[in-house]
Amino acid sequence: MSSSLSLSFDTPDPDDLHARVEARAAYWIDRAREITGASARRLPVPEVRFDLRGRAAGQAVFARRSRRCHVRINADLLASHPREMLDETVPHEIAHVVVYRLYGTRAKPHGREWQSLMQAFGVDASPCHALPAEPVRRLKQYRYVCGCDEPAWLTSIRHKRACNGTAYRCRRCGQELAHAPDNETAG
Numbered sequence: 001m002s003s004s005l006s007l008s009f010d011t012p013d014p015d016d017l018h019a020r021v022e023a024r025a026a027y028w029i030d031r032a033r034e035i036t037g038a039s040a041r042r043l044p045v046p047e048v049r050f051d052l053r054g055r056a057a058g059q060a061v062f063a064r065r066s067r068r069c070h071v072r073i074n075a076d077l078l079a080s081h082p083r084e085m086l087d088e089t090v091p092h093e094i095a096h097v098v099v100y101r102l103y104g105t106r107a108k109p110h111g112r113e114w115q116s117l118m119q120a121f122g123v124d125a126s127p128c129h130a131l132p133a134e135p136v137r138r139l140k141q142y143r144y145v146c147g148c149d150e151p152a153w154l155t156s157i158r159h160k161r162a163c164n165g166t167a168y169r170c171r172r173c174g175q176e177l178a179h180a181p182d183n184e185t186a187g
Contacts, residue, residue, distance in 0.1 A: 028094035050075040058089040060096035144177035146170035
C-alpha cells in the first residue's frame with residue numbers, strides 16, 4: 001500500500017460528497033418514477049448546486065415558465081453532516097421537485113402529496129431539519145411604532161425598503177408602521 005495516498009475520514013472530500021449527492025438525487029428520481037409511473041421526460045434528474053448558505057440544509061427551486069427545477073444544497077452542512085444530508089435532505093428536496101413536476105403550484109410545499117411521497121420513500125416527512133446550523137449574518141433591526149404598546153422591529157432590508165416608500169402594517173393592530181429613530185437597534 002502506497003504511503004503517498006492519504007485518506008482523512010474526519011473531513012470528507014467535497015468532490016466525492018458532491019458526486020454522492022448527485023447520485024442520490026438520481027436514485028430518488030428513479031424511485032419517484034417507479035412509485036408514480038411518471039416518465040423520465042416528465043421527471044428528469046434536476047441539477048444539483050452546492051451554493052446554499054445559512055441555516056437551510058436544502059432548497060428546491062422551480063422556474064415556473066420553463067418548469068425547470070434544480071436543488072440547492074448547503075455545502076457546509078453537507079461537509080459536517082454527510083449522512084443526514086444524504087439520507088434526509090436529498091430525498092426531502094427531490095420530493096419537492098417531484099411534487100412540483102407532477103402537480104404544479106396547486107400542491108402545498110409540505111402537503112399531502114409531498115408527505116405521501118416521503119412515506120413511499122421510507123423517509124421521515126419532517127418539514128425541517130434538526131442539524132446545528134449558524135446563520136450566515138445577523139441583520140440590524142430598526143424600531144418602528146404603531147398603535148400597539150410594543151414596538152415592531154424591521155430588519156435592515158425592510159427598513160431600507162420603508163425608507164424608499166414601501167409601507168408596512170402592524171400584524172396586530174393593522175396601522176401603518178412609523179420609524180422611531182430613538183433607541184434604534186435591537187440586540
